[in-house]
Amino acid sequence: MAGNVTIDPLAWAEAVTKPEIDEVRSLKSGHMLDVRRLIRAFRYERAILLRQKLKSLVKSDETRLVCATCGVPVYLACSTSKRFFFRHRHEDGSCPAVTRAGFTEAEIRAMKYRGTQESEAHKRIKELVLRSLSADPRFTELLSEKTWRSSEGLPGLRRPDVSARLENLRLAFEVQLSTTFLDVVLSRREFYRSERAALVWVLPNFHPNYRRMTDDDILFGNNSNIFVVDEITAAASESASTFILKCWHRKPVIDGDRIVDEWVERLVCWDELKVDVDLQTVVAFDYQVEAAKLLEQIKTEKAARIAAQQVTAERAKAALENELRERVFRFVLDDDDNDEYMGRHKGWLAINGCLQTQNCGLEGKYPDLMKVSRLVHLVASAKTGKPVGFKYKNLAEIGHHLFHQHPDLLLAYGFMLRAFGTKSILDRDDRTDRWAAKVREERPNLLSDPKYRMAEDEERLLAFLSQGASRKPLMANDNRDQDGGRAAA
Ligand SMILES: [Zn+2]
Numbered sequence: 001m002a003g004n005v006t007i008d009p010l011a012w013a014e015a016v017t018k019p020e021i022d023e024v025r026s027l028k029s030g031h032m033l034d035v036r037r038l039i040r041a042f043r044y045e046r047a048i049l050l051r052q053k054l055k056s057l058v059k060s061d062e063t064r065l066v067c068a069t070c071g072v073p074v075y076l077a078c079s080t081s082k083r084f085f086f087r088h089r090h091e092d093g094s095c096p097a098v099t100r101a102g103f104t105e106a107e108i109r110a111m112k113y114r115g116t117q118e119s120e121a122h123k124r125i126k127e128l129v130l131r132s133l134s135a136d137p138r139f140t141e142l143l144s145e146k147t148w149r150s151s152e153g154l155p156g157l158r159r160p161d162v163s164a165r166l167e168n169l170r171l172a173f174e175v176q177l178s179t180t181f182l183d184v185v186l187s188r189r190e191f192y193r194s195e196r197a198a199l200v201w202v203l204p205n206f207h208p209n210y211r212r213m214t215d216d217d218i219l220f221g222n223n224s225n226i227f228v229v230d231e232i233t234a235a236a237s238e239s240a241s242t243f244i245l246k247c248w249h250r251k252p253v254i255d256g257d258r259i260v261d262e263w264v265e266r267l268v269c270w271d272e273l274k275v276d277v278d279l280q281t282v283v284a285f286d287y288q289v290e291a292a293k294l295l296e297q298i299k300t301e302k303a304a305r306i307a308a309q310q311v312t313a314e315r316a317k318a319a320l321e322n323e324l325r326e327r328v329f330r331f332v333l334d335d336d337d338n339d340e341y342m343g344r345h346k347g348w349l350a351i352n353g354c355l356q357t358q359n360c361g362l363e364g365k366y367p368d369l370m371k372v373s374r375l376v377h378l379v380a381s382a383k384t385g386k387p388v389g390f391k392y393k394n395l396a397e398i399g400h401h402l403f404h405q406h407p408d409l410l411l412a413y414g415f416m417l418r419a420f421g422t423k424s425i426l427d428r429d430d431r432t433d434r435w436a437a438k439v440r441e442e443r444p445n446l447l448s449d450p451k452y453r454m455a456e457d458e459e460r461l462l463a464f465l466s467q468g469a470s471r472k473p474l475m476a477n478d479n480r481d482q483d484g485g486r487a488a489a
Contacts, residue, residue, distance in 0.1 A: 013047035023068035070095035382416035419469035
């Protein structure tokens with residue numbers, strides 16, 4: 001016999017190296033599914049549950065998947081090395097894929113031998129369960145191997161290893177041995193669910209690093225809790241006069257951005273257990289709820305981390321932009337007449353290079369220092385409410401100047417005055433109302449006449465220098481395009 005291979009419940013499931021059936025067809029979608037890829041999409045614990053689900057569906061004639069070659073319903077099986085493959089429900093030799101090879105003689109001998117060994121163990125555990133339950137006066141109607149007839153007249157009867165009653169709840173205890181097949185596990189679960197009774201599987205022993213296939217069927221079907229009754233627990237039950245079992249359960253813990261499992265082994269009193277008759281689970285620890293909680297926590301923490309990173313990145317970007325903006329302003333406004341021209345031009349080229357990396361530099365081979373100076377002066381004037389760098393007396397005179405010399409800057413000038421709250425200063429300066437009259441007269445042409453449109457690179461530079469004040473303010477439902485509403489006044 002092959003040695004036991006135990007898989008981490010959270011590891012990805014794997015297919016056998018050469019599956020006989022390499023494609024299955026989904027009856028629901030009609031799609032062909034590559035078996036290896038299908039299996040690999042599940043974590044091991046999920047694959048075990050899928051195996052149970054497919055098996056019950058096949059049993060109840062609700063086929064989900066069929067062999068792509070012959071159309072016979074298939075279910076998921078697991079090799080001794082805990083790798084998965086598909087098996088035909090029945091095989092009559094008409095399909096080239098052979099999935100139901102018989103056992104070798106040696107295997108049958110080994111199984112028989114194990115069977116004899118287990119019947120001894122079986123008796124022992126049953127006695128221990130009876131002893132433990134008898135120690136607790138709340139459990140009544142203790143019976144061993146008593147036939148349990150279906151109350152609904154459903155087909156079949158069961159003979160649970162031990163049955164008992166706790167108030168209104170009927171309980172069936174089954175000793176789980178390595179020869180317990182999935183079919184048996186599933187049909188018992190169905191039977192006791194329809195009986196509204198709780199089925200408790202008990203093992204003679206368990207270790208998470210040495211799990212047999214049948215352990216995994218019980219474990220994952222029972223929300224990752226498994227129970228052991230042995231000499232120690234029976235003695236504990238007797239001395240406490242309360243039913244005590246040993247519980248092994250998985251416990252999810254956060255490890256960075258993912259969940260990993262810890263295994264917990266502890267003695268539990270029956271009162272600590274949660275029984276769900278519909279799900280046919282008896283648990284000391286709700287693994288699924290806890291894991292979902294932790295996943296949510298990981299998601300929240302991740303989102304918070306990303307948000308914090310974004311804020312930091314945005315702050316750094318803003319700081320960089322502010323620094324560059326101040327550098328441009330200083331360069332233009334602190335202009336010393338003594339600076340020799342070539343040196344100054346070189347300085348401007350260096351700054352324009354930086355502006356270009358922020359996508360707001362002047363383009364062309366000879367970026368004009370006069371242009372950037374004019375823009376800086378215009379921003380500074382609009383911001384302070386008095387001419388900066390212009391040889392005019394007030395904002396209205398700058399306006400007239402723009403009308404005649406730089407009509408492309410007019411709209412931006414207007415937007416900036418409004419944004420900086422200095423429009424009233426211009427209105428006050430416009431004593432003769434000449435400016436207002438000119439604007440009234442030209443208003444219909446402001447948007448259509450190309451002379452009022454700025455070159456794109458200058459427009460971007462001005463927006464950068466004025467921190468967006470040179471652009472038309474966005475309405476709530478405006479679509480911001482790359483030009484930021486420059487053309488839409
Ligand atoms: Zn087939």
